[in-house]
Amino acid sequence: MKFSTAFLGTFARTTCIAALLTGVAQAAVADTPPALIPVERFAELPSAQHFNLSPGGDYVAYVSPINGRQHVFMHPIGDTSPETLVVLPPIDQGRITADISWIDWANNETLLIAYRFTDRIRGEEFTRTDMFSLNRKKGSKFMSMARPSKREKDEGLTSSRAQFKDRVIDMLPDDPEHILTTLDPEMNGKYEIRKVKVKNGQFSVVSDGMHGIQQWMTDENHEPRIGWGYDRTEFHIVYKDPDTDRLGDIQDSGMMASGEIELLSFTQDPKVAYALHLQEDGNHTLVTYNIPSGQIVETLFAPEEGDVTGLKRDPETDAVIGYRYNGPDGGRVHYIDKQIAGLKTSIDKLLPDGLNEITDIVRSQKMFLILHSSVRDPGSYYLLDLKSKQLSPITRTRNIDPATLTDIEVQKIAARDGLEFEVLVTKPAGSEAKNLPMVVFPHGGPHSRSSISFHYMAQFMANRGYVVLQPNFRGSTGYGDAFVEAGYNEWGRKMQEDVTDATKWAIEQGLADPKRICIAGGSYGGYAALMGAITEPDLYACAISFNGVADIPRMIEADKGFIGGKFRVKKIIPEGMKKEDISPVHRAAEIKAPILLIHAKDDPVVPFDHGRAMNSKLKSLQKSVEFVEMDSGDHHLESAEARLATLNAMEAFLARHIGAGTAAGR
DSSP states (O other), rough: OOOOOSSTGGGGGGBHHHHHHHHHHTTOOOOOOOOOOHHHHHOOOOOOOOEOTTTTTSSSEEEEEEEEEEEEEEEEOOOTTTOOOOOOOOOOEOOOOOOOOEESSSSSEEEEEEEEEEEEEEEEEEEEEEEEEEEHEEEHEEEEESSOOHHHHHHHOSSOOOOOOOOOOETTTTTTTTTEEOTTTOOSOOOOOEEEETTTOOEEEEEOTTTTOOOOOTTTSOOOEEEEEESOOEEEEEEEOOTTTEOOOOOOOTHHHHTTTEEEEEEETEEEEEEOOOOOOOEEEEEEEETTTTTTEEEEEEESSEEEEEEEEOTTTEEEEOOOOOOOEEEEEESSSSHHHHHHHHHHHSSSSEEEEEHHHHHHHEEEEEEEOOOOOOEEEEEEETTTTTTEEEEEEESSSSGGOEEEEEEEEOOOOEEEEEEEOOTTOOOOSSEEEEEEEOOSSSSOOOOOOOOOOHHHHHHHHHHEEEEOOTTSSOOHHHEEEEEEEETTTHHHHHHHHHHHHHHHOOOEEEEEEEEEEEHHEEEEEEEHHOOOOOOOSEEEESSSSOOOHHHEEEETTSSTTHHHHHEEEEEEOOOOGGGGGGGGGGSSSOEEEEEETTSSSOOHHHHHHHHHHHHHTTTOOEEEEEEOTTTOOOOOHHHHHHHHHHHHHHHHHHHHOTTTOO
């Protein structure tokens, strides 16, 4: 077996703080025009992810690739000898190819590992998950955390048939031998709650659950207190009153029903929860909210600029230590724990020019894991040991020198109807960025966003000489609920017009050669690329869709079969239009530009049939189309092989249709 050795053993290496500062200063040298970076560097999976220190601080677990697939590594800190190193592969069993999705320590001896894979039933692909535990002692066996129910055992099953088996609702920090999970063994929308012994997977049923409730939240006493979900007709929220122990439907209570209040977790009082409070500008503040009375108790945090998104908790104690929010330069944390806040201030001085997050804490050992990231640096891990007063660099998450990458500029522009939105511009390093070929790169979702952070595709295209334009069109997250809701029922219309307006803005600014513009994207971004070629046939010289939506009627019909799908599809079709009016496969005859379609056969989010149908339609119309079929890769291009195939196809296609440009230093 060939191991990823980029960082193995680095936990044994320490760097004094003074020496580290010298290293940081050297890293901040001014840009020099970089040469072309091999495509394989961009396609590689992150060399390290999901770093987790054991609660005792003597072991570490993380995810790293071997031969293009993610594996779990577990070993004592400072010791990666064959006698102690444990390596866990992804799962390949018959038609099932399962990749690691997350890991976490249940206690000092036991690691939880969750897997994600694509399954196919009755011709439809969908996502499934599974979860196991593993003792850190080498040679230990996997233990399923989703054993079959009695009824399933009687049917001969050795594991639960539930679709999602990795939903942990409480890590039970006061009971490290158990966790609380929720799953649906009958697959009827009724999620039971289990108390699972992490050593062997044995469980007791805490609650049989309720029909129409798929999510549960516990209070600070680890009692399931509130649940929510969809039945066949509507959305429900149920709450267990601590005074009466009565579980009742509170769908019509105050600000929760209107969406003005979004619960996050409970305070010490089981009647009061931390919650996001929607403001008139569409952003959120953090408040405490009394559930029975339906009243706000106190406003805890209201940033001067930005949108509160959640809580930051101590990984060891689960106590709230900070508040998460989106600032002008991306995600940040406002720390309320005085010790952690002071420590964060010191870390920012040691590691400037980027964002620093304390991702793991072992207070008993005074050890802190830090992730430093920036637009150019996709992430570098450091271990801070306050006992020895040393800060140790562990690894970069990617094998690319940040000095060879380029920065992102953010501009605010106005759509044709006056709505303002942001666009991200990534220019080739060392280039004047005037009249260059450009790739318009709308994000997926559509209710997500392009953030001011490292994006391997954007950096790859910039390195190849293209200006990359990423519009955060209406419907994007991070700008408040009002901005998200402005995208409701605007697929193929105003959301698409925003992308067009951003493209024309870039032309007006002199960034782009109007004759050499391609539009590209994945998922919803792939849909926007195809619709761009349809609605603006003379604006785009080519279009690329990877794992993109192509058939709106097919998507809507399939989504109705999933829990909550009937409600989601109501937010797609614009008023006065039919679903075929916004469907690329139904409007393919209007396409003039060459099209590149890339699709993974195991995509559970946008099934492969979308790419296949679009390719067949374009070919029948004698349009210029190329179709790259990938046997695996999932919706998010989870393997290095899938990413390499995608980048290679994109690079060749862009070079043919808008010119390769002049990469810096070429």
